[in-house]
Amino acid sequence: MANETHALNERAQLLLKTLVERYIADGQxxxxxxxxxxxxxDLSPASIRNVMADLEDMGLIASPHTSAGRIPTPRGYRFFVDTLLTIKPLDRVEINQLEGQLQVESTQKLVASASQVLSEITRFAGVxxxxxxxxxxxxxxxLRLAEKRLLLILVTAEGDVQNRIIQTEKAYTPSELIEAANMLNQNYAGCTFEEIRRRIQSELKQLREDMSQLMTAALAAGDQAVSESAEDVVISGGMNLLGINDLSSNMTKLRDLFNLFEHRATLLQLLDVSSRxxxxxxxxxxxxxxxxxxxxxxxxxPYEVDGKIVGTVGVIGPTRMAYERVIPIVDITAKLLSSALTQR
Amino acid sequence: MANETHALNERAQLLLKTLVERYIADGQxxxxxxxxxxxxxDLSPASIRNVMADLEDMGLIASPHTSAGRIPTPRGYRFFVDTLLTIKPLDRVEINQLEGQLQVESTQKLVASASQVLSEITRFAGVxxxxxxxxxxxxxxxLRLAEKRLLLILVTAEGDVQNRIIQTEKAYTPSELIEAANMLNQNYAGCTFEEIRRRIQSELKQLREDMSQLMTAALAAGDQAVSESAEDVVISGGMNLLGINDLSSNMTKLRDLFNLFEHRATLLQLLDVSSRxxxxxxxxxxxxxxxxxxxxxxxxxPYEVDGKIVGTVGVIGPTRMAYERVIPIVDITAKLLSSALTQR
DNA sequence: CATTGGCGCTCTGTTGCAGAGAGTGCTGAG
DNA sequence: CTCAGCACTCTCTGCAACAGAGCGCCAATG
Known part of the structure; x- marks a missing residue:
C-alpha cells in the first residue's frame, strides 16, 4: 500500500477520470x-478492482451497495473537476448563438435573457x-399626469430607467416642476439619495416651502426605486430539473429544491459568495x-461592469452533469454579459 | 329502471354530491x-350500491378497478359544479387579505401580484x-441621454409608463425635443400610432426635415413598445403542482403540463375563450x-377596465380541487383587479 | 512484485404465489 | 323499495426462490 497518500499515481487518476465520465454519461x-x-x-477487471478499492479508501468513490459498481462521491467529483477535467472551448458557432439570444434592450431584459439562455442551452436551471x-x-x-399626480422618471447611473408615480399635496405648475428637476440635475447628479437628503436638509431654509415638499417626495420615491430593484436572483427553467431522473426519483428532495428557489434570500447568499x-x-x-x-x-x-464585479450568473443542475460543457457555457455567458453591460 | 333518463332523482343527486365531496377531501x-x-x-350500503350502479351507467362515476370504490368522471365533476355545488362566499377577512396583497403601483405589478396571490392562497398555479x-x-x-441617444417616455392610455432608448442620426437640441414632444402631445394624444403615422404622412411636407426623422423614430419605438407588451400570460406557483400527488404520480404528465406553461400561446388561446x-x-x-x-x-x-373585459385571471389545479373554495377566490380576485384597474 | 484468473459471497431486482382486505353484483326475503 | 348475505373480483403485501452483477480475496504466473 504505497499510494495511500494524497498523491494518486497516474493510472489511478486515469481510472477515476474515466469512471466519472462514464457515470456522467450513463448514470449507472x-x-x-x-x-x-x-x-x-490494457488491464483486467481484477487489477482494476484493486485500484478501485484504493480509490474507495480515499473517499473518492463509493458503491451504493455491495454488488453494484462504483459512483463518484462529492470528493471524487471535486477532484475530477479540479484536476482531471479537460474542458473543450465552445465553437464560434455556439458563442454566436449565445450572443444572439441575449436581449440588449435594457439591463433587466439582458439579465433575464441571460438566465433563460443558460437554462435553454444546458437544459438545467439558469440563475x-x-x-x-x-x-x-x-x-x-x-412629468405631470394629473392635477396632483406626478410621474418621476429616474435614469440611474447604470443607464437604467425607473418610473414612479407620486401623489403630491399641492398642484405644481409645469415651470415649478422643470425648476425642481433642473435644480436636482445640476446640483446633485451622481450623488446617492442619502447624500442629497443630507445636503438638502442643511439648505432647507433657503428652499421655498412648496419646493421642499416636492423634493422630499422625490427623494422618498427614489429611495424606494433603488431599494426595490436591489440585488435579486432570476431563475429560469426550473422546470427542466423535473426531467432529471437523478432528482425526480425523490419527490421530496425535488420539492425542497423548488422551495429553495422561492426563498431567494438563501440562494442569494450562496451566489454572493461566488462573486468574490x-x-x-x-x-x-x-x-x-x-x-x-x-x-x-x-x-x-461573476460578471462585471467597467471592470467591477456586479453580479453572478450560473446554472443549477444535478451533480452528475456534463461539466466540460457547462463550464465554458457559463464562462462565456458571464463574459458576454459583462461586455454587453459595459457597452451601454 | 325509471331513472335512466337525464333527470336524477333527489337521492341520487345527494349521493353523487357527497361522493364527489368525499373524493375531493380524501383522494381515495x-x-x-x-x-x-x-x-x-339512512340507507344500507347495499341500496347505495344500486344507486351507484345507475350513476355509473350514466357515466357520472367510474371505478378504477372492480373492487375499489368509485371516483367521479369528468362528466360527474361537470354535473357537480353545474348543479350540486354550494359555494360559500368568502369571509370579509379573506377578502381584505386578498386585497392587501395586490400591489397597485403599476399595471404590471398588479397583474403579477394577482397571479401570485391566487397561487399562494389556493396552493395551485395562478394564471x-x-x-x-x-x-x-x-x-x-x-429625454436626452447622450449626444445621439434619446430616452422616449410613453405614458399609455391606461396610465402605464414605457421607456425606450432610441438612437438618432442627428444630435437634437433640448428645445427641438421639447418642440417635438409638444407637437405630438397637443395634436395626437389619444390617437393610435397607426393614425398618427397616416396623418403625419400627409403633413410631411410642412415638417422640417430633421423633425420628421425624429417623429418617425418615435413612432417606430412606440409601435414596438405596444406590440411587445401585447397580451401575455403570467403564471405563478407552477411549482405548487409538484405537491399534488394526483399529478406527481405521473412524471410524464407533469412534464407535459409544464411544457404547456412554457408555450404560452396555447394557454393564451384557452384563456381567451374564457374571456368571452x-x-x-x-x-x-x-x-x-x-x-x-x-x-x-x-x-x-374575466376582469374589466371601465366595464370592458380586458383579460382573464384564473387557477390551474388538479381536477380534484376544492371548487367551493377556489371559485369564490377567483371571482373576488377578478373583481378586485377590475376595480383596482378602473380606479387608476 | 504487479497482474490475473477463479471462486465464493453479497446484494438487488424479478417472478410466482398465497392470503388478507375491500368492494361490487346479484339474489332472495321482508 | 330496502336490505342482509354470499360469491366473486381485484389489489396489495409479504415471502421465497432465483438469476444477475460485482466485489474481495487468494493463489498462480510471468
Missing part, C-alpha cells in the same frame, strides 16, 4: 469490467443575480451548506 | 359503505392574462381540448 454505477473496457489501459445598483442617479425628470472569486466556480453537492442542494451542483461565474 | 375512491355513513341518508393594450398614448416625452363569458368559468379535464390538462381543471374569471 460503473463496474470493474466496464472500466477495463473503456479506460484504454442570475441582478446587479446591485449604486444608489445614485444620472438624470431626473418630473475570479473565474468559474463550482459548488458540488452540499458544499455550499444548503441541504436541498444535496445532489446538485452549482456552476457560477 | 369512495365505496358504498363510506357513502352510507356520510350521506346523511393571469395581461390586458391587451390599446395602441394609443396619453403623453410622450423625450361573463362570470366564473370552469374547464374540467381535457374539456379545453388540451391533452396535457387531462387531470387538471381550470377556473377562470
Amino acid at each position: 454505477p460503473v463496474g470493474s469490467r466496464a472500466l477495463s473496457k473503456f479506460s484504454g489501459l 442570475v443575480v441582478t446587479p446591485r445598483r449604486s444608489a445614485g442617479f444620472r438624470h431626473i425628470e418630473f 472569486a475570479q473565474g468559474v466556480q463550482i459548488f458540488i453537492g452540499g458544499e455550499a451548506g444548503l441541504t436541498p442542494l444535496d445532489e446538485c451542483s452549482v456552476v457560477t461565474a | 375512491p369512495v365505496g358504498s359503505r363510506a357513502l352510507s355513513k356520510f350521506s346523511g341518508l 393571469v392574462v395581461t390586458p391587451r393594450r390599446s395602441a394609443g398614448f396619453r403623453h410622450i416625452e423625450f 363569458a361573463q362570470g366564473v368559468q370552469i374547464f374540467i379535464g381535457g374539456e379545453a381540448g388540451l391533452t396535457p390538462l387531462d387531470e387538471c381543471s381550470v377556473v377562470t374569471a
